[in-house]
Amino acid sequence: MTGTIAGGWEFIWAAYIITWLALAGYAASLFWRGKEP
């Protein structure tokens, strides 16, 4: 690798927001599927 990557916080925030939304979304999906008769 040559040089140092500058910035990139938009990618970092994107990764963390995707993670939190995915964890919350899948948890909600399992919760509601568990309530189905």
Added chain:
Amino acid sequence: MQRALNLGLPALAVLTVAVGGYVGLAVAPPDRDMNDVARIMYVHVPAAWMSLMAFMVTLVASIVYLMREKTKADAVAEASAEVGVFFGFLLVVLGSVWARPTWGVWWTWDPRLTTVTVTLLAFCGYLALRRFVEDAERRATWAAVAAIVAAAGVPLIWFSVQWWGGMHQLQSTPETVARPMATALRINAFGFLFFYLWFLRLRYQIALRRQAADLAEPPPKGGAP
């Protein structure tokens, strides 16, 4: 005990990932080459670990089912496969977000990425197979065999960089990274582990209920007497 697990496990998972997020974003130092972008590692790597671990749990549960025909083992296999596919897709998306600023591309057919994709698709096929086979016993047996075949991808993923090289970096060790970096990774790994256990528990209960519905006798024709 049940109540403690129902409330404690998700609370522990959320709290640990929140602390891990803070340490990863604000405490851990930037990487020498990748600078701040390396902070994506603290969510990407735990997602990878959980996916591979979930697939190994499915493998073990499938072998147990084939040897002892325990329906609970089949339910564990099904539950862990779905949770593994969830973490697998998360791993791929996060890897793609990391690849763009570091490699300059969202995706490339690197050996690590290719083996992950093939294994993920194999477990999607495993889940699809479970939907297509109506007979419960046959479904469990076929799925167990499919899980063993699909799980062959796990060691290929793990050793792909050592064996075939490519753009993906080798696994780091605690000796090759700064202590706060290893700490952030460990905290998030435990947070993701708690999420895995919570998801597995919820999905296992769904699988057990479906098994019970399969075993239930069909309602009598002609309605109630």
